[in-house]
Structure formats: structure tokens, C-alpha cells
Amino acid sequence: MVKKILKITGVSLLVIVVALAATPFLFKNKIKELVAKSINENVDAKVAFEDVGLSLFKNFPNASVTIDKLSIINKAPFEGDTLFYAGEVNLKMSVKELFKGEGEAMNIEGFSSKDGLVNIIFNKDGIGNFDIALKDDKPEDESKSKPFAMSIQKYSVENLRFRYTDEKSKIKMVIDSLNHEGTGDLAADNLDLKTKSTAKLSLDMDKMNYMNNVALSLDAVLGIDMKNQKYTFRNNKALINQLPLEFDGFIQMVEKGQVYDLKFKTPTSDFKNFLGLIPAAYAGNINTVKTTGEFRVDGTVKGNLTDTTIPKFNIAIASNNASFQYPDLPKSVQNIVIDTKIINETGLMNDTYVNLDKLSFRIDQDVFNAKANIRNISENALVNAELKGVINLANVTKAYPVKLDKPLSGILKADVVTKFDMKSVETSQYQNIQNSGNIALSGFNYTGPEMAKPVQISQAVVAFNPNQIRLNQLDLKTGKSDVHLTGTLDNFYGFVFRNQILKANFNMNSNQFLVSDFMTPSAPTTEGSAKKEAVKIPAFLDCAVTAKVNTVVYDNLTLKDVSGKMIIRDEAVTLQNLKTSIFDGVIGVDGVVSTKGKVPTFKMNLGLNKVDIAKSFTQLDMLKSIAPIAGVIDGKLNSTIKLSGNLDAMEMTPDLKTISGDLFGQLLSTRVNAQNSQLLSSLASNVKFIDVNKLNLNDVKVALAFDNGRVNVKPIDLKYQDVKVTVGGTHGFDQSMNYNLKFDVPAKYLGPEVGKLLSKLTPAEQGKLENVPVNATMTGSFKSPKVTTDMKQAVTNVTTQLVNYQKNKLINQGTSALGNLLGGTKGNTSTPKDTTKTATPKPDVKSAAESAIRGLLGGKKKKEEPKPQTP
Structure with missing residues (x-):
């Protein structure tokens, strides 16, 4: 029986489950x-x-x-x-x-x-x-049911x-x-x-x-x-951050808007209520804080919210002679006074005003006071504020739970009065802005993850004037770097309140400036970590910095006597008349780096004056790519370089494939080290008539143009002893090359075979010979070059030339001799001399002629046949 019941129950449950599962499909x-x-x-x-x-x-x-x-x-x-x-x-x-x-x-x-x-x-x-x-003018059919x-x-x-x-x-x-x-x-x-x-x-x-x-x-x-669309607050508890509030009253929807009749207040007067206004992440656990005094928030909101009006309201925030101390911190904040009112008495938004009649507190012996009021809030806000007091920054973390990796230190002194209206800020009518006073910071020390090294500000003084904010002094040290800065901010209020461009002008001096002291090391990229963002020059800056630095260290470069002007404007950095002593010479730079477009770009003009070739072309990757001559040529270089291209958006380094421009240069006091160049060694083994190490490159002028990753070298004329050399061609930033060389070579350098032929000529005759052109090509790469010449053809050509010259010479000699032989006495009417008086007999003219003809024809002189004997 039990089994039967269980079976029936099981089947029933199964049917129910199947029905429940199947019903949705139906x-x-x-x-x-x-x-x-x-x-x-x-x-x-x-x-x-x-x-x-x-x-x-x-x-x-x-x-x-x-x-x-x-x-x-x-x-x-x-x-x-x-x-x-x-x-x-x-x-x-x-x-x-x-x-x-x-x-x-x-x-x-x-x-x-x-x-x-x-x-x-x-x-x-x-x-x-x-x-x-949906708009429908037809009367609704009450009989028609909604879905x-x-x-x-x-x-x-x-x-x-x-x-x-x-x-x-x-x-x-x-x-x-x-x-x-x-x-x-x-x-x-x-x-x-x-x-x-x-x-x-x-x-x-x-x-x-x-x-x-x-x-x-x-x-x-x-x-x-529901009928009157009225919502009444009954039992309720509200928290703004950690500030408790209770509401009483109602909100009612009417045809032209809403009707408000509300009251709210803090349920208790404990000063912890004030700490509750601060987000929990910054206020910590306020339940254990010891407080004295009171803090109250009371407010009423009453009236109509329509297209043209708002409810009238009166909100009071007040505290008198309060204090608080966190249990695990050594210092307390005392004598706290807060007296603030936010009021609208007309129902018009522009008539709202805020009065901070007093804000005051004390930490140890340092007292800070402030007061302010804001009126005409929606049309042209009028702001009037005063700040006066001293704060020892070291005491802040001892009295309040601010989470810092390293505690602050320094003394902040403020005595500032400001009065302005927002329209004057927006339209830069600085004559309507009234500022006076100053803020001073001394002995400030800070360490944080956003700084590469701890920062020490020995003294900083900011003065507030009607037209501008002036930085009278900033003496800063971090790492091994020191910075001394003065200058002005011309649109500070527009920047703070209206997100307008911040205009500034600074003068900077430094004895030593290490770029690494200001750059935080990049964290290693891990899977799932945020991608590195592209570098962007701030759009809100319009800033000029005139700088003079004795020593700047950037990576492996040490720059001396750096001076010039840097302008940050329109998402670009412009360098004007920047000069520095480096590589035993001087480099001048004018140019622009811009991040305004999708791809950052740069455009630079460089002037190099007597810089060391080996040092500059070893340490600057860009020069190394344009002309890989580091270690091959020693000496000095004067040059002007114009170049432009794209930058890597993450690292802000040049994208070599996009660089275009030109270089004009002059080599000074140079010496060639062929043993350091596979290319020159290969050239020397193919062109024996030149000792590459003895090439004279002094005062040689070069002209290069580069685009799309290739460098075009315009023909360069060189001189090696009495050999003229012309070099031209191209190479790539990938070190591939294609060069042509033309040597204007005297014949005497073309080997012993040519030398033997030349020995038959007199020096005067050799001087009349034209130089022989020898061509060479260099392909492959600088590290694996392939050098070919037409030396064999040149030797063949000059040998043929010399043989022909000798033949012509002999023919001329033979012709002359034959002429003398055949017509030697013709027209001779002079009286014959007494031959007995001549000391040396003249050679036999006939014999000389025969010898010349045989020499010309290349025949050998026959031995005289013995004359037959007389019987």
C-alpha cells in the first residue's frame, strides 16, 4: 500500500513538474x-x-x-x-x-x-x-481592454x-x-x-x-x-553620506508643476553629524570619535516648482565651539565654528544666496579663519571671500585620518581677500576682479606615487593682485634636481570656475635638472591591467616658460648651458631658440610637438655647431639612422637639419618610417677609421689605389634628403692625392643601401701591366694622358656590403690607349725619319764644309731610317749575308 501511494505521489509530482516546465512553451x-x-x-x-x-x-x-x-x-x-x-x-x-x-x-x-x-x-x-x-485625438474606447x-x-x-x-x-x-x-x-x-x-x-x-x-x-x-497625487513623508530616515536627516511634510503633483511643503533636520545635535557629511572613505569610523559641541542642519522648503519658479527655502548649518579627536590620533581639532545659511526668499532662482559667515578651527596653536558669500547665483554670481590663518601640515595627519604614504610637513600661511563676478571671469574683464593678499608655503615635504622622488619646497610665495596671480618665489628640490621658478597666472579664475584656458608665464632657473627625477617608472604591464594611455599635451594650458639650466641630464645625454623658451599652447609644445652645449659643441633647436590630431607629430629645425661626430652619431638614434658613421669618422660637424614626422603616441619617440627632411653639413678636422666599417674595409679590398684611412674629408660639404625611411645622399666630391672621387646614392633607416662611386684615376695607379707601358713614355708624355674613370657600386647593407667595380674594363681601356699611343708615336717618328732620308739634300745650295774639321762623324742617315721603319713594323734586323768569296 505504501509503495502504491509513493508511486502515485511520484507520478503526480512528475506530472506537475513536467506541466510547470511545459506551460511556458505553451x-x-x-x-x-x-x-x-x-x-x-x-x-x-x-x-x-x-x-x-x-x-x-x-x-x-x-x-x-x-x-x-x-x-x-x-x-x-x-x-x-x-x-x-x-x-x-x-x-x-x-x-x-x-x-x-x-x-x-x-x-x-x-x-x-x-x-x-x-x-x-x-x-x-x-x-x-x-x-x-502616441497622440490620438479619438476618444478612448472604454470597452476595449488593455493587454x-x-x-x-x-x-x-x-x-x-x-x-x-x-x-x-x-x-x-x-x-x-x-x-x-x-x-x-x-x-x-x-x-x-x-x-x-x-x-x-x-x-x-x-x-x-x-x-x-x-x-x-x-x-x-x-x-x-493617488487621486490628488500627494506624497506625504511619514516615518523616515535619510543619510547624506553619513549625515542623518529626518523629513516631514509632503510633495504634491499639480497641473503646472509640484507643490513642496517640507521640513528637515538632523535628529540629534551631536557634532558627529558634521563628520557624517564627509564621505566614509575619507572620514573613517566616526562612531569612535570623541566630540564636543554641537552641529545642526535645519531646513524648510515651501512653494511651487514651475517653469519660472522654485520653492522658497531656508537652510541653516551651524556649529559653535566644537571639537573632535580620533582615538588613534595624537591631536585634536578645536574651537570649531560653522555658521552657514543657504536662502531663497522669493521663489526666483537668481535670488538664492549663500552666506558662510564664519568658518574657524584650531589645531595646536595654529588658527584658520574663512568667510564668504555668493549672490545672484544663476545669472551673474557675485563672490566675496576671505581666508586668513596658519596650518602646520604635519598636524593634519595627526588630527584627521588622511591616508598618505608619507606624512606631510610644512607651514602654510594665508591672508587673501577676493571679490569678483562670474561674467567678468568669463569675459576676462580682470579690472572688475579685486584680489589682494598672499599665500606662503615653507618647509614642505611630500612623497607620493605620482612623484618619482620626494619633493622639498623650501619656500613658495603666491601674491594675489587685481589682474593676476603672481608666483613671487618657488624653490624646489627633488632627487638631484633643483628648480627656481617665478611667474604669473593671468586667467586663474576662468580656469577654476569656467574651465577656460589657464594662461601663465614663468621664468625658470636651475643648476641641475635630471629628467628622471620627475618621471615615475612605468609599472610592468600584466594581463588584464589597464592599457597604457597615449600622451596628450593639455588643451587647457597656454603657458610660456623661459628657462636657463646649467646641466640637464636626460637618459644617457648630458646637456650643458641649456637656455631657451618653451610655449605650451593648443595641445602643442613649441621650442624657441633652445640652445645647449653638448657633444663638445653647440646645438640649437626650434620646433613644435603637437598631440592635437589622432597621431602626434613633430617638426624641428636643428643647428649643429662643431659637434663631435663620434659622440653625436653614437648617442642620438635619429642621427644614427640618417647617417650611420659613428666610429667610422672622427672629427667635428657643422650642420643644419630640418625634419618632421609622426611620433609614437605612447612613448613620444619619432616613428622613423614617417620622417622626412634634409641635412646640410660640413665636416671639420676629420679622420677616417676604416677598420671600424665593414663597408670601407670591403671598398678598400676592391679599390687598391686608395688608402681609405687617408681620405681627406676636411671641409667636405654634404647634402642629404630623407623621406619614407630612406636617405638620399646628393653627389659629394672628394679628393685623395691626385684621385678625384664622386659619391652619391641612397640608404634606408633599415641600413640597406645603394651607392655609386666614380673615381677619376691617373693611369699610374692601375697596376704593373699599365705601369710597364707608361715607363716607355717620357714624364712630359705621361702628363698629357687623361685620367681613367673607374666606377664602383655598393649594395647590400652597411654590415654586409657588396662592392663591385669595373676595374678590369678600366685597365683594358687604358692599356689599349697606351698601345695606340705608342704606335702613333712610332709612326710619327718613322715618317719623320723617312722624310729626312728621301729629301735630305734637296734645295741645299750652301757651300759644303770641310768634313775633315768635324770632331764627330754624323750617323749614317740611311741606316737610321731603316732602323726606324723596322721598329715601326716590328721586324727584326737581318744579319748581313756573307758576301760570296772571289775565286
């Missing part, structure tokens, strides 16, 4: 059609969702309808803007609702959403993007981001990480709705931030009168 299409119909009949927008699901398990015994990735996208005039998005929307209803017939509304008992966005926008014409309800009916008993919102933007009033509000839940019968005309809410609030007005991620929490019971 009703899924019906639900999907109802969702689409409900949305399309009510909104004029682009609506999309990924899927609609139905489950009987999620809220058993109720059914759950899940809509995945629901989005509502605006049409014109907000084309493409997202009005609403939810990663998931869940609707809760009774199972019996699924079996209702066509035309019967399904009652929704609850809903929830996750990972949502609500984006409310008012454009400059005051039109809102949320008005997407869904609302009988909400419980709802929840998880991780919602609410964004509000009013382009006309320049207000931007963001409620982030909103979690909210409510319980109550929303179908009733009158109900008590129990709610719990947490969120983070940020608020900007006219580009000025008033709240940034302020933590909000509210547990409240709201009495709701």
Missing part, C-alpha cells in the same frame, strides 16, 4: 505578442527587446514574465538617444492570468528591473525626450542609472547605482508605501560641479493619495 508566444502590443500601442519610439520568457519556477506559485534587453530609442528631434534600457525586466502575475481569453487584461502584481538606464533630456528649446506617448492591468503590490529596481540633462539651464544630474524597492497596494486610492533606497548623486550646474558621487540613503514610509 504560453510564450501569447505573452510575447501581448508585450509587443502593449508597447506599440502606447509609445512613439523605436522599441526592441531580445526575448520574452515565461517561468513558473522563479516566483512559484506565481508566474514570471521576463523581458531581456528592453530598449526604447528616441525618434527626432532626439534621434538615436536612448530613453530607457533594462538588461532584464520581470513581471509577476498569478498563474490564472495566463488562461484569460483574448481581450481580457492580465493583472500585473509586481515587477523588477536590473541594470537599467533612464536618460531624460531637455534640449535648448525646452523640449523633453520623454514625451513619446495588461496594474495591481502592483511590490516592485524593485536594481542598479539603475538615472541621467538628467537640461541643455537650456546647463544642469546635469546623475543618480548612479540606484537600488530601490517598494511594498504597498498601488491599485488603492490611498496607501502607505514602504520604500528603501540607496544611490550616488552627482550634480553639475553651468560646468561647475556641486556634488560628486554623494552617497544617499532613504528608508521611508510614504503616504500616497
